[in-house]
Amino acid sequence: MELVSVASLLLHTGTEHPDALWIALTGVVAFALGVAVGVYGRSMPRPVGSSVGDGDRE
Numbered sequence: 001m002e003l004v005s006v007a008s009l010l011l012h013t014g015t016e017h018p019d020a021l022w023i024a025l026t027g028v029v030a031f032a033l034g035v036a037v038g039v040y041g042r043s044m045p046r047p048v049g050s051s052v053g054d055g056d057r058e
Helices: 003-016 018-043
Strands: none
Touching: none
């Protein structure tokens, strides 16, 4: 299968089947939100002693 025919298929999928366009759009939005939550979570300061296993060590 040629690259041109694959690109043509992808371009025509959205116009021929509007439901496929909504599915793709939902996937892109969900991915972007996941990346945003991950970046925001890594930028949050962690409270002291919040990791597992920080009990009293002898």
